[in-house]
Amino acid sequence: MSTHQPPMPQAPAAAPHWQAAPGGPYPGYTSPIPIVRTHLGHALASEWTKIKSVRSTMWTLGVFTVLVVGIGLMAGALVESHSDSESLSGENPLSFGFFGLLLGSICIITLGVLTTASEYGTGMIRTTMTACPSRARVLAAKSIVFFTVAFVVTLLTSGFVAMVQVSMLENTGARTPSGSDWFKATVGISLYIALLGLLSLLIGSVIRHSAGAITIMIGVLLAPLVLALFMATESLSNVRDWLFEYSIPNQLSVFYANSLSESGPSGWDPLWIILGLTAAVYAGAYALLHSRDV
Amino acid sequence: MIELEGLTKRYGDKVAVDNLTFSVGPGLVTGFLGPNGAGKSTTMRMILGLDHPTAGDVRIDGRHYDRLKDPLTCIGALLDAKGVHGGRSAYNHLLCLAQSNGIPRSRVAQVLETVGLTAVARKKAKGFSLGMGQRLGIAGALLGDPRILMFDEPVNGLDPEGIHWIRTLMKSLAAQGRTVFVSSHLMSEMALTADHLVVIGQGRLLADTSMADFIQANSRSYVRIRCPQRERLLDVLHQAGITVVEAGGEALEVAGGKAEQIGELAARYGLVLHELSPRQASLEEAFMQLTAEAVEYHAQPGPGPGPQDWGAGWKGA
Numbered sequence: 001m002s003t004h005q006p007p008m009p010q011a012p013a014a015a016p017h018w019q020a021a022p023g024g025p026y027p028g029y030t031s032p033i034p035i036v037r038t039h040l041g042h043a044l045a046s047e048w049t050k051i052k053s054v055r056s057t058m059w060t061l062g063v064f065t066v067l068v069v070g071i072g073l074m075a076g077a078l079v080e081s082h083s084d085s086e087s088l089s090g091e092n093p094l095s096f097g098f099f100g101l102l103l104g105s106i107c108i109i110t111l112g113v114l115t116t117a118s119e120y121g122t123g124m125i126r127t128t129m130t131a132c133p134s135r136a137r138v139l140a141a142k143s144i145v146f147f148t149v150a151f152v153v154t155l156l157t158s159g160f161v162a163m164v165q166v167s168m169l170e171n172t173g174a175r176t177p178s179g180s181d182w183f184k185a186t187v188g189i190s191l192y193i194a195l196l197g198l199l200s201l202l203i204g205s206v207i208r209h210s211a212g213a214i215t216i217m218i219g220v221l222l223a224p225l226v227l228a229l230f231m232a233t234e235s236l237s238n239v240r241d242w243l244f245e246y247s248i249p250n251q252l253s254v255f256y257a258n259s260l261s262e263s264g265p266s267g268w269d270p271l272w273i274i275l276g277l278t279a280a281v282y283a284g285a286y287a288l289l290h291s292r293d294v
Numbered sequence: 295m296i297e298l299e300g301l302t303k304r305y306g307d308k309v310a311v312d313n314l315t316f317s318v319g320p321g322l323v324t325g326f327l328g329p330n331g332a333g334k335s336t337t338m339r340m341i342l343g344l345d346h347p348t349a350g351d352v353r354i355d356g357r358h359y360d361r362l363k364d365p366l367t368c369i370g371a372l373l374d375a376k377g378v379h380g381g382r383s384a385y386n387h388l389l390c391l392a393q394s395n396g397i398p399r400s401r402v403a404q405v406l407e408t409v410g411l412t413a414v415a416r417k418k419a420k421g422f423s424l425g426m427g428q429r430l431g432i433a434g435a436l437l438g439d440p441r442i443l444m445f446d447e448p449v450n451g452l453d454p455e456g457i458h459w460i461r462t463l464m465k466s467l468a469a470q471g472r473t474v475f476v477s478s479h480l481m482s483e484m485a486l487t488a489d490h491l492v493v494i495g496q497g498r499l500l501a502d503t504s505m506a507d508f509i510q511a512n513s514r515s516y517v518r519i520r521c522p523q524r525e526r527l528l529d530v531l532h533q534a535g536i537t538v539v540e541a542g543g544e545a546l547e548v549a550g551g552k553a554e555q556i557g558e559l560a561a562r563y564g565l566v567l568h569e570l571s572p573r574q575a576s577l578e579e580a581f582m583q584l585t586a587e588a589v590e591y592h593a594q595p596g597p598g599p600g601p602q603d604w605g606a607g608w609k610g611a
């Protein structure tokens with residue numbers, strides 16, 4: 001037998017060696033670009049660029065501002081023009097910010113859903129997950145960036161409307177809001193709305209379809225109240241009351257201490273409720289994101 | 295280096311990728327060839343950790359993709375579906391990718407220049423043609439100057455100039471010592487770019503061989519003959535010990551380069567030839583035959599050569 005051997009080009013490569021020898025087991029090209037160990041900060045910077053660089057962010061937040069400020073000022077002006085010095089005696093003047101924020105929350109819901117679901121619609125999610133293979137980090141970065149944006153924008157607009165309304169309604173007998181009233185009607189309600197948006201972001205990540213997730217979230221926002229209106233029979237009154245008290249609009253109104261009902265959530269309850277709900281959905285959304293294919 | 299070991303992916307009953315074991319080494323363009331639906335894109339998604347394998351394992355330089363601390367400087371990929379948000383400009387798309395891996399911002403302009411998109415850097419990606427979208431995807435793959443590059447059907451949608459550009463690009467990337475793994479459903483495309491070839495059909499490995507060996511094994515030459523006195527010619531060739539295969543129509547085929555011998559025989563026996571042409575079976579035909587056999591094997595399970603043996607046939611030949 002001579003030393004001649006038939007060509008077997010790939011045979012040695014067929015058995016990969018996971019335990020490679022130390023000292024550059026994988027030769028090849030070395031880039032002059034410094035290698036950086038990535039962390040959450042990188043993902044946050046990336047998500048911040050993403051949210052800034054699409055027009056849907058400008059649209060949803062623009063419409064939100066117009067609704068909150070516009071409706072808030074209109075409500076203030078309307079009430080003021082129809083009141084004398086006693087008509088609002090003892091009432092909280094901040095509560096007229098409610099209507100604008102209720103409608104505006106639909107914009108925050110939309111932006112929240114788009115932050116995750118639009119990446120599935122466009123295929124961007126695969127690029128995102130390739131650039132950042134830690135799915136926990138992707139979800140955390142999206143959540144933190146979105147929550148911060150939603151909170152700051154809601155705080156600025158609701159704070160502005162609150163200040164204007166209080167000065168508008170000075171001569172209608174409305175009481176001077178306490179520090180705690182102010183805090184709840186600005187910081188409190190902004191936290192609530194930002195969490196509602198975060199919940200939408202998570203639903204967007206689970207549903208992976210923008211229109212579907214937005215529809216679900218608007219249903220969550222309005223359906224309990226609408227259902228309650230149609231439960232006229234006495235036998236259902238318990239269900240009706242529960243639906244009514246825990247509907248999102250009623251929870252929002254609790255931040256102005258003028259709950260539409262006597263029982264049900266009060267004080268800071270709505271915030272704890274949505275915080276618990278969002279935390280539970282976050283855990284579920286992460287578990288799904290982790291186990292599903294992108 | 296990309297190493298697959300028994301990689302398998304099932305979608306319900308459908309086996310998209312079936313027990314793939316091979317590795318892709320540096321310094322070469324490795325072509326990943328298979329007909330549509332063979333499982334190329336699914337394999338690439340599993341390499342990137344996007345899809346979870348049903349069984350088996352795949353590693354990049356010895357590590358699972360989700361354990362990479364610097365994914366974009368390690369491996370850059372262009373996937374088949376456009377992975378771009380249409381509302382974002384090319385520049386911002388690449389910027390958010392760069393930021394996610396701590397890559398200097400200056401790289402964005404550099405790769406835009408490399409792929410020729412500088413002029414439209416601030417334009418929204420949804421206005422891009424298929425070819426421009428493909429170039430943007432390639433820019434994203436090059437962003438981290440990675441040592442491994444993976445392209446899923448990169449020539450799709452590119453014009454001839456673009457196709458030429460991507461071929462040259464892939465070869466130069468491999469020449470720099472990088473690992474280049476590129477998929478295609480066109481043998482002719484692979485023959486022009488790849489140094490090494492991995493062929494799959496129905497999710498199974500059919501061949502894992504160097505391009506040179508594949509060409510040598512498959513560039514079968516034969517002689518095509520047409521003759522009005524067909525029966526007599528068959529007799530003559532039979533007596534001369536030449537094996538004839540009936541091709542379509544009235545044509546006959548003889549394996550090997552025996553055109554001169556056949557011509558002389560025909561002259562000696564006074565036979566009229568309408569055609570006597572030496573031919574070369576195309577690699578495309580060889581590829582189709584290879585994958586068609588996989589389909590047949592799939593349709594009739596039972597004793598017979600397994601998929602590995604098909605591969606071995608090509609390796610050994």
Ligand SMILES: Nc1ncnc2c1ncn2[C@@H]1O[C@H](COP(=O)(O)OP(=O)(O)O)[C@@H](O)[C@H]1O
Pocket residue numbers: 305308309310328329330331332333334335336337
């Ligand atoms: N997400 C999925 N769900 C179900 N079947 C899939 C999915 N992705 C791919 N397949 C199936 O797996 C097979 C391989 O697909 P693919 O990897 O896209 O092939 P290729 O890229 O080689 O054309 C196809 O039959 C395809 O229909």
Ligand SMILES: [Mg+2]
Pocket residue numbers: 331334335336374446447
């Ligand atoms: Mg494909």
